[in-house]
Amino acid sequence: MLRCRLRDAGRRHHDGGPRLGDGVTLTDEQRVDWLRLIRSENIGPRTFRELVNHFGGARAALDALPALARRGGAARPGRICPPDEAAAELKAARALGVQFVALGEPDYPLRLQMIDDAPPLLAVRGNRAVLARPLVAIVGSRNASAAGAKFAQSLARQLGEAGFGIVSGLARGIDAAAHHASLASGTVAVLAGGHQKLYPPEHAELAEAILEQGVTLSEMPLAWEPRARDFPRRNRLISGLSLGVVIVEAARRSGSLITARLAGEQGREVFAVPGNPLDPRAEGTNGLLKQGATLVTAAADVIAVLEPIMGRSIELPPAREPEPRAPPEAEPGDDERARIVGLLGPTPTSIDDLVRLSQSSPAVVRTVLLELEIAGRLERHGGALVSLL
Amino acid sequence: MLRCRLRDAGRRHHDGGPRLGDGVTLTDEQRVDWLRLIRSENIGPRTFRELVNHFGGARAALDALPALARRGGAARPGRICPPDEAAAELKAARALGVQFVALGEPDYPLRLQMIDDAPPLLAVRGNRAVLARPLVAIVGSRNASAAGAKFAQSLARQLGEAGFGIVSGLARGIDAAAHHASLASGTVAVLAGGHQKLYPPEHAELAEAILEQGVTLSEMPLAWEPRARDFPRRNRLISGLSLGVVIVEAARRSGSLITARLAGEQGREVFAVPGNPLDPRAEGTNGLLKQGATLVTAAADVIAVLEPIMGRSIELPPAREPEPRAPPEAEPGDDERARIVGLLGPTPTSIDDLVRLSQSSPAVVRTVLLELEIAGRLERHGGALVSLL
Numbered sequence: 146m147l148r149c150r151l152r153d154a155g156r157r158h159h160d161g162g163p164r165l166g167d168g169v170t171l172t173d174e175q176r177v178d179w180l181r182l183i184r185s186e187n188i189g190p191r192t193f194r195e196l197v198n199h200f201g202g203a204r205a206a207l208d209a210l211p212a213l214a215r216r217g218g219a220a221r222p223g224r225i226c227p228p229d230e231a232a233a234e235l236k237a238a239r240a241l242g243v244q245f246v247a248l249g250e251p252d253y254p255l256r257l258q259m260i261d262d263a264p265p266l267l268a269v270r271g272n273r274a275v276l277a278r279p280l281v282a283i284v285g286s287r288n289a290s291a292a293g294a295k296f297a298q299s300l301a302r303q304l305g306e307a308g309f310g311i312v313s314g315l316a317r318g319i320d321a322a323a324h325h326a327s328l329a330s331g332t333v334a335v336l337a338g339g340h341q342k343l344y345p346p347e348h349a350e351l352a353e354a355i356l357e358q359g360v361t362l363s364e365m366p367l368a369w370e371p372r373a374r375d376f377p378r379r380n381r382l383i384s385g386l387s388l389g390v391v392i393v394e395a396a397r398r399s400g401s402l403i404t405a406r407l408a409g410e411q412g413r414e415v416f417a418v419p420g421n422p423l424d425p426r427a428e429g430t431n432g433l434l435k436q437g438a439t440l441v442t443a444a445a446d447v448i449a450v451l452e453p454i455m456g457r458s459i460e461l462p463p464a465r466e467p468e469p470r471a472p473p474e475a476e477p478g479d480d481e482r483a484r485i486v487g488l489l490g491p492t493p494t495s496i497d498d499l500v501r502l503s504q505s506s507p508a509v510v511r512t513v514l515l516e517l518e519i520a521g522r523l524e525r526h527g528g529a530l531v532s533l534l
Numbered sequence: 535m536l537r538c539r540l541r542d543a544g545r546r547h548h549d550g551g552p553r554l555g556d557g558v559t560l561t562d563e564q565r566v567d568w569l570r571l572i573r574s575e576n577i578g579p580r581t582f583r584e585l586v587n588h589f590g591g592a593r594a595a596l597d598a599l600p601a602l603a604r605r606g607g608a609a610r611p612g613r614i615c616p617p618d619e620a621a622a623e624l625k626a627a628r629a630l631g632v633q634f635v636a637l638g639e640p641d642y643p644l645r646l647q648m649i650d651d652a653p654p655l656l657a658v659r660g661n662r663a664v665l666a667r668p669l670v671a672i673v674g675s676r677n678a679s680a681a682g683a684k685f686a687q688s689l690a691r692q693l694g695e696a697g698f699g700i701v702s703g704l705a706r707g708i709d710a711a712a713h714h715a716s717l718a719s720g721t722v723a724v725l726a727g728g729h730q731k732l733y734p735p736e737h738a739e740l741a742e743a744i745l746e747q748g749v750t751l752s753e754m755p756l757a758w759e760p761r762a763r764d765f766p767r768r769n770r771l772i773s774g775l776s777l778g779v780v781i782v783e784a785a786r787r788s789g790s791l792i793t794a795r796l797a798g799e800q801g802r803e804v805f806a807v808p809g810n811p812l813d814p815r816a817e818g819t820n821g822l823l824k825q826g827a828t829l830v831t832a833a834a835d836v837i838a839v840l841e842p843i844m845g846r847s848i849e850l851p852p853a854r855e856p857e858p859r860a861p862p863e864a865e866p867g868d869d870e871r872a873r874i875v876g877l878l879g880p881t882p883t884s885i886d887d888l889v890r891l892s893q894s895s896p897a898v899v900r901t902v903l904l905e906l907e908i909a910g911r912l913e914r915h916g917g918a919l920v921s922l923l
Contacts, residue, residue: 292812419808419820422831423681431831433807434823442811442820 167215171247176266178203179247180231183265184211184366186223188520190262191504195515197265210519217513217520218484237367242356243270243340252276260385260411261527264364270340271356275310279455281447282312282383282408284401285319285393285418286426293394293426294320296418298326302392303444305330310359312387314379315348315470319393319401328354333386336363337379338371380404381411389414391441395429402429405438410527414450416441475508485513486533489523493530546921547683560636562883565655567592567621568636573755574599575612575912579651586654599659599908605871606902619908626756631745632659632729638893641665649774649800650916659729660745662722664699668844670836671701671772671797672805673790674782675815675868676706682708682783682815685807687715689780692833698840699748701776703768704737706788708782717743722775725752727769727837741837769793777840778803780830784818791818799916805830864897874902875922878912882919 147312171179182250183193188534196206207225213459214222238245243335246252246265254276257263283301285293301311301323305384311327313320334355338345340363343349365375366380380403384390392415408415418439420427434440439450477485485503490496500514501512514531517523524532536615560568568587571592572582583675585595596614603612634655635641643665645653658665672690674682675842690712690833700716702709705725713721723744725732728753732738741750753771769792773779779797781804784790796805806827809816828839866874874892889899903920906912913921 151901259669291812295810296810407842418811419816419823419829421681421685421809421816422807423685424810427808427810428831431829434829435831440808440820440823441819442824446824 170250173441175203176245176247177228177231177235178207179225179265180234180245181228182207184226184231184234186213186225187214187519189525190264190364190517191525193265193337194513194520195511199512199515204381213516213519215517215520217516218486218524219520219522223519223521234367238268238340241270241340241367243268243367244273245269246273254280254386256280256388257385260381263385264379264382266364266392268340268363268365268367269360270362271360272331272358273360275333275359276386278308278310278331278385280310280333280387281451282310282390282404283319283323283393284313284380284383284390285395286399286401287316287318287320288393288426289322290424290426293418293420293501295352296324297322299391299442300418300444300447301326301332303428304447306334307444307448309402310382314383315343315345315352315361315374317345317348317423319459321351323393324351324355327359329358332359333384334359334361335379335382336361336371337375339363339367339369341367342370366499373474375423376400377403377439381407384408384411385452388454389447391418391447392418392430392433392438393418394420394426395433397428397432398423399429402433405433414439414449414454416443460499475506477505477509477513481505481509482513482516483500485510486517489517489531489533491532493526493532494529496529500529560632561640564592565634566617566620566624567596568654569623569634571596573615573620573623576603577595578914579653579753581904581907582654584900584907588901588904590643592596599661600726602905604903604909606907606911607875609909610910612908612910617619623756625786627729629658629788630659630729630756632657632756633662634658635662640923643669643775645669646771646774649770650768652774653771655753656753657729657756658749658921659751660749660839661720661747662749663855664722664748665775667694667697667720668840669699669701669722669776670839670840671776671779671793672708672712672782673702673705673769673772673779673793674784675788675790676705676707676709676816678707678711679813679815682807682809683711686711686782689782689811689833690715690721690834693836694721696833696837698774701772703733703765703772704732704741705732705791706737706749710740710787712736712782713740713744716748718747719772721748723748723750723756724768724775725750725760725765727758728752728758731759743872745791760832762887765789766792770796773797773800773802776802776803777843780805780807780808780836781819781822781827783809783815784822785814786817788818788874791822794818794822803828805839807834812916864895864901864903866894866898870894870898871905874899875906878906878920878923879923880923881914882913885918888920 200206200209210225244270247263248263257309281304283297297319305311305327310331310333311323312333329336332355338344343352384404384407390404392401394404405415415438417430417433418441488499488502502505522534524534560875586592587599589595599614635658637652637654641662648830670693671687686708694716695699699720700723701722702712721744727733732741755779773793773796779793781790781794794804804827806819806822807830877891889896913923
C-alpha cells in the first residue's frame with residue numbers, strides 16, 4: 146500500500162514553501178486545482194495521489210492529463226473539469242455552508258488520512274469539532290427490527306456520553322437510530338451522494354439536526370445523485386473515519402458487511418451485536434462474530450477495546466522524502482508500454498509481478514499504469530492489484 | 535485431581551481376580567456393597583473412591599465406617615445403608631427396568647468415568663447403546679422463547695442425524711425441545727431425582743418415549759425426590775457425559791450456566807447460541823460467548839469442533855498400581871489428628887498446604903480427612919480444597 150504524503154504544485158510554485166501533509170492549508174488557487182483534478186474523468190483518490198506525487202502538484206497533473214490519456218490509448222479524451230466549473234462548485238458549497246477540507250490540512254480527520262484511498266477533498270458541513278473526537282461507527286440494516294433500533298440508540302447514546310463521535314450513513318433503520326441518539330453529543334453522517342442530494346430524502350430534517358453538534362460529509366460533487374455503487378464506496382469512509390465499527394443488525398449480503406470488511410482491511414476494530422440464529426437480520430452479525438469480531442451487548446464492550454487505542458497516538462506512516470519527479474529515463478518507450486499492457490488482462494495482477502515480468506523499472510510500470518488509468522482502461526483493486534477494463 | 539482407577543474388595547475376596555477399571559463387571563455381592571456404601575450417610579462419589587482405594591474394596595470400607603466416624607469426631611454415627619435396603623433397591627430397579635452400571639464396567643460411559651466425582655453407580659433405564667455414541671448436551675432456559683425452543687429442536691435433530699446422542703436434563707423449555715427432537719436418533723435424560731420421581735411430573739410421557747432409543751439416567755435412589763441442590767449436582771453428569779455442551783438460552787444466573795462452568799472445568803467444549811442483547815434469555819449465552827464459548831448458529835458449528843475430538847481416543851489417565859493399604863504407621867495418633875483438624879476451618883484449604891503445615895505424611899492427612907468426612911464434618915471442594923463444616 147502506498148501511504149506516502151501528498152506533495153503539491155504548491156511546492157513548485159512557491160519554492161521552499163511548506164509541503165502538504167505537514168498541516169498547512171491549500172491556497173485558494175490550489176484548492177480549485179485539487180477540485181478540478183478529482184472531478185476529472187477517470188481520476189479516483191488513488192490516481193489523484195499518484196498524479197500529484199508524479200507531477201509534483203495538481204496543476205501540473207491537469208496539464209499532463211491529455212498526453213497521458215493519449216499514451217494510455219484512450220478511445221476518446223477523458224473530460225477534464227474546467228476551472229469555472231470547480232470555482233462554481235466551491236461557490237455553491239460556500240453558500241450551503243459546506244467547506245472543502247483537503248488531505249493533509251489540519252481539519253482533515255487524522256485516521257481517514259491513513260487509508261489508501263482517502264478522498265483528496267472532503268466536503269464537510271456543520272460543526273467540524275466532532276471530527277477531532279475519537280469516532281466510532283454504528284451501522285446496520287435499513288429494515289431494522291424494533292429491538293435492533295432500540296439497541297443502536299442506547300449504544301449510540303452511551304458511546305456519545307463517553308465522548309465518542311458517532312459515525313453512520315444516514316440510512317433508514319439502524320443508521321438513523323444511531324444518529325438520532327447522538328444528536329446532542331455529536332454525530333457524523335457520511336453521504337453516498339452530494340450535499341444537495343441527501344438520501345433518503347425523508348432524512349433531510351435529521352441531516353439538519355445533525356449539523357448542530359456534528360457534520361454531514363461527502364466526497365462527491367454537491368449535486369451528485371447517489372447510485373447503487375456509491376454506497377459501498379462511501380462505506381470505506383465510515384470505517385476509515387472511525388476507530389472501530391459496530392454492526393448492529395445485518396442480513397447475509399448487506400452493505401453493513403461491506404463496511405465491516407473494509408474496516409478489517411483498514412485495521413479498524415470490528416464489533417458485532419449478536420442475534421437469534423433464526424432471525425435473518427442476525428445472520429451477518431453472527432457470521433462476523435464467528436470470524437472474530439468482538440461481541441457487543443453494551444457500550445462498555447466497545448469502550449474496553451477502543452480506550453487503549455485512543456490513548457495511543459495515531460501511527461503516522463514514516464515520513465518519506467517526496468519522490469523525485471520521474472526522471473526522463475522513466476518515460477516508457479512504445480515497445481516497453483506495449484509489453485506492459487500485454488501482460489495485463491481482466492484478471493487482477495500485482496504491480497510487483499508486472500515489474501518482474503516486464504523487466505521494466507517500477508517507475509516506468511507506474512507511469513504506464515497511470516496512463517492506462519487516465520485513459521479509462523485500468524481498474525485498481527486492493528492490495529496493489531490492477532486489471533485491464 | 536485424583537483420577538486413579540478403583541479397586542474393590544473383589545481383589546481381596548477373590549485373590550488374583552480381575553481389578554475394576556479393566557472393563558470387568560462386579561459380582562452381585564459387590565454391587566450390593568457398592569450400593570450400600572454410596573447410599574450411606576456422608577459418602578459422596580469422591581469419598582467413595584477414597585474409601586475403596588484406602589480399604590481395598592467397598593465391603594472393607596463399610597466395615598471400617600463406624601470406627602472412622604468415631605475418630606473423625608462424629609456427633610452421632612452416620613447411617614450406614616443396611617444390606618436388605620440395598621438389595622431391595624436393586625430388586626425394585628430390576629422391576630422398573632433400571633440397571634446399575636458401576637464405574638469401570640464396560641457399559642459405564644467412558645467420558646463420564648474421567649471426571650473427578652463420577653458416580654460409582656449409575657442407574658440407567660432404556661436403550662443403553664446410546665451411551666456408547668458420541669454425546670453432546672443441549673441445555674437452556676425452562677421458560678424458553680418460541681425461537682429458542684425451535685432452534686434447540688432443529689439443532690438436536692441435525693446433531694442426532696449426524697450420529698450424536700443428545701444429552702439434556704428433561705426440564706421444561708429447551709431441554710424438552712432437545713429431547714423431543716432426538717427421540718428417534720437417541721437421547722439421554724439425566725435426572726436430578728430418582729427414576730420413580732421424575733421431575734417435572736408432566737414429562738413422564740416424554741421420559742417413556744426416550745427409553746425407546748435412549749435412556750434416562752440417575753445417580754440418586756429410585757424414590758429420591760429432587761431438591762433444589764440436586765439440580766446443579768446433576769448438571770455435572772450432563773457435561774461429564776458429553777464431548778461438549780450447547781447452551782441455547784440462559785438468563786444471567788441460570789442452571790445452564792452452571793452446566794457451562796462445569797463443562798469448562800471438565801475440559802468439555804462449551805458452545806453458546808447468540809441472542810439479542812435486549813433479550814434477558816440471551817444474557818447468559820452472550821456472556822459465555824464473551825468468555826470464549828464457540829458461537830453456534832447451526833449444527834455444523836458444533837460438528838466442526840467435536841469431530842476432531844471424536845476421532846481421538848479418550849485419554850485415559852495412566853494406569854496406576856493400586857495404592858497399598860495404608861501401612862500401620864499411616865494411622866494418625868491423637869495429637870497428629872488434633873493438629874490437622876486445628877489447621878482446618880470454614881475457609882477452603884488445599885490438601886497440599888495441610889500436608890506441609892501439619893508436617894504429617896500425605897497418607898496420614900488423607901486418613902484424617904476421610905474420618906472427618908465420614909463424620910459429616912468435612913466439605914470437599916473442587917481442586918483438592920477442603921473445609922470444616
